[in-house]
Amino acid sequence: MRTKKHRDVHHLSPGLNVLFNIIAGGFALLCVFPFIFVIIISLTSEASLNKNGYAFWPEEWSFAAYEYIFKAGDQLLRSYGVTIMITIVGTLISLIVIALYAYAISRKNFTYRNFFSFIAFFTMLFNGGLVPTYMVVTQVLHLKDTVWALILPLIMNAFYVLILRTFYNTTVPDAIIESAKIDGAGELRAFFTIVLPISLPGIATIGLFATLGFWNDWFNALLYIDNPALVPLQSMLMRIENSMQFLLSNAQLSSSGQSLELLRTLPQEATRMALVVLATVPIACAYPFFQRYFVQGLTIGAVKE
Template sequence: MAATLRPPGAISRKAEFVIHIFFVLYCLVCILPIALVLIISFTDEGSIMRNGYSFFPESLNLNAYRFVLSDTAAIFRSYSVSGIVTLSGTLFGVLLTAAYAYPLSRNDFAYRKFFAFFIAFTMLFNGGLVPWYILYVKGLVIKNTYLALILPQVVNGFYVIILRTFMQHNIPKEVVESAKLDGAGEFRIFFQIALRLAMPGLATVALFLSLSYWNDWYNALLFIDQKKMFPLQYLMYKVNASIDVLNTSSFVSNTADTVRPSESARMAMAILGIGPIIMIYPFLQRYLVKGLTVGAVKG
């Protein structure tokens, strides 16, 4: 009997088939919108004008990318702004988060309750956009600076609490105490022992931070109005509103079409923005799923 060969508790072949069909369809739903934008970015402008956007375009070419990349300076600047913000924001963010979380994880630290509340309260209440905006623009005067892009996300209460919990579970009290007996100072214990033992937790926080820095456009929307400080996502947003944000005067079409490839160029810009994330996606996703489970550890 064929059925007896199947593992006990497995669903019937028919149900299995239905589930696979469902997942194939659902996965297509997840991917096809991105595929559509990718295809449009390679579609000849003339065929967009005639047939609209399509999964099966008449003719393909690279005009959209040549058009967008003719403003090399803007694209390159945006990549480097996003890169700098993501790298430095993640580095400082992880260090600051860990340095705040570590004392909270120590049972012998008398004021840990107060400092935990201090950070947790920011998740419950905030002063709202306006006072914060005024503080940044009029008080700290950091409009159009890297600081305005990094500071807002660098310490996040949620990550502090996750990391504190992780440290409580993964840095044994005995290790800290024996290091003390051996004469190690608190700084040394933090940098050489605590950080090392908390590595998986740090990696998770780093991953979430870098994703949120790379995908950030909100802070730029509020605090950046000079084109040379546009992060990539914000440049994408500006291009979606008007392709004229790009200075494409040096573009020369290499097809018979004389129209500017502005419709396909929008989508090329989107692909330039999504591309890096999709490329490191296999790596990201493995750690993020793990990270979600790290966060699930209750304290």
């Protein structure tokens, strides 16, 4: 009788099941629709945008925006390569540093756990500022015009450390680690053989955040990179946007027919949307690989049994 009542509470009728699926599908469509609309605008001719505005089915399709961007040629592919490289390397190094730091301050038998926890928390409230950071990177570490200037400043994040420390405390029982030590395992061996597999959802969640941070970073390139061969994707796309704005400004100041024709034919809005597409599609493809671990990492420990 108890089992039957339990099933009745959690069982949905076919009608409600269909209704909830329609609601969930509609919500998913609302989430995806803006990005689809951005892709459509990037494939719309500038004349059609000026005449009819944004439309889900444009009057005239055009690849002029992508042609304008791909005039950069090898530079675009090189920037993609730089961004992919710093994202992969930076995420791996960041995960190693953050995971080990968080594990150390999560261990109750670590004498200085409160001190190092405070150090991590303190950096969330106060930092050295832009000028000291620039001096350290360029004059102390001599990283200017190197890929490490795009990686090292982002590998440590105190917020991620505190999140992962809480994850360790919530999901990794002390008894498991103690049993490993009884069998002769040290701290590092216990971490890599026992704690790491258990903590995979939390580490994957932090990995997703770190990946997004490295992929979307453009400010460090603006500060430290002058060599065109080391310019990452986001910085290069921003330079294309600035170049287009420069051409438009000069064309508006000039009264020559050639400048006016340039102003009329330059795909302004479509290029902006194409820049969004080129910067977003590759990293969006990584979400399905992190989704399962991401959901687990956010929900584990949310319910106290």
